[in-house]
Amino acid sequence: MIKRTFGMAALVLACAGAMTALPTGNAQAAEASVKCDLAFNLSGWSLIYKHAEGNGTITCDNGQRSNVKIVVVGGGLTAGKYHIDHGKGEISNVHSIDDVYGSYAQAGAEAGVVKSSTAQVLTKGTTSLALAGTGEGVNLGVSVGKFTISKR
Incomplete structure (x- = not known):
């Protein structure tokens, strides 16, 4: 149970990190226009x-x-x-x-x-x-x- 909870928490944090990284990447690409x-x-x-x-x-x-x-x-x-x-x-x-x-x-x-x-x-x-x-x-x-x- 602890391993499953830790795994889910890690997955949620990874997704959250990826979601916040996407707008930054798009903003940098837009700046080079x-x-x-x-x-x-x-x-x-x-x-x-x-x-x-x-x-x-x-x-x-x-x-x-x-x-x-x-x-x-x-x-x-x-x-x-x-x-x-x-x-x-x-x-x-x-x-x-x-x-x-x-x-x-x-x-x-x-x-x-x-x-x-x-x-x-x-x-x-x-x-x-x-x-x-x-x-x-x-x-x-x-x-x-x-x-x-x-x-x-």
Whole structure:
């Protein structure tokens, strides 16, 4: 009888703990629903080592806004010189604009002569950044690196 009572008490406490944990998990998931957009310009070069710099503006759907600096560094089998004008990025799964800053892992293949374009999805933990843009230049190769966003 004591074992059965103790077992039932443990089951009730476990269910109660699970019930109180559910709303907290849902609240945290809901908090990460801020979406931010990045508008940017970028120019760079590559010859085995890849380097590009630019600037942009981040605007979030919660009203936050920031001017940012962008630096891309990496390496691979690449060669070229290019610039991207009026690029766009979509940043998802953030709690606030503060989650946007930092370095994103980057891997890509580039090919372009005169008119150049890019489309990539980068990640930083659970945050993702989808980039798209067009520009001019000559670039060819495959590279890996990091795409860093910091306050300007």
